[in-house]
Amino acid sequence: xxxxxxxxxxxxxxxxxxxxxxGAVTEIVNEQAKNTAExxxxxxxxxxxxxxxxxxxxxxxxxxxxxxxxxxxTGEVTYSVYNKxxxxxxxxxxxxxxxxxxxxxxxxxxxxxxxxxxxxxxxVKGISEGIERL
Numbered sequence: 001x002x003x004x005x006x007x008x009x010x011x012x013x014x015x016x017x018x019x020x021x022x023g024a025v026t027e028i029v030n031e032q033a034k035n036t037a038e039x040x041x042x043x044x045x046x047x048x049x050x051x052x053x054x055x056x057x058x059x060x061x062x063x064x065x066x067x068x069x070x071x072x073x074t075g076e077v078t079y080s081v082y083n084k085x086x087x088x089x090x091x092x093x094x095x096x097x098x099x100x101x102x103x104x105x106x107x108x109x110x111x112x113x114x115x116x117x118x119x120x121x122x123x124v125k126g127i128s129e130g131i132e133r134l
Contacts, residue, residue, distance in 0.1 A: 033078070
């Protein structure tokens with residue numbers, strides 16, 4: 001089948017195809033960002049190498065859209081994984097801190113960094129697989 005178009009029509013058709021492709025990629029990125037944020041908060045809810053006395057720290061992990069961070073140019077949405085009520089403890093547990101009496105330091109329990117690293121890998125892999133399916 002042979003179709004004859006002018007150069008103006010070719011430019012319009014290519015622009016339309018590129019807009020459709022860009023929209024599909026943006027949708028894949030947004031979906032993967034949401035899935036990765038939910039997965040990360042779920043992993044942090046499982047706990048870490050620390051011994052928790054009350055269980056309140058781990059159950060308060062959550063994720064949400066950061067609406068102020070939506071890119072107007074690309075339409076990509078940003079998510080945040082955070083601890084709702086015990087956000088002050090995240091840095092203290094992750095990095096350690098000076099003891100109450102000032103003599104020495106408390107051991108650090110890295111529990112956010114490993115989840116963050118795996119989340120980055122899952123995010124990139126999910127986007128790659130989504131784009132391959134297009």
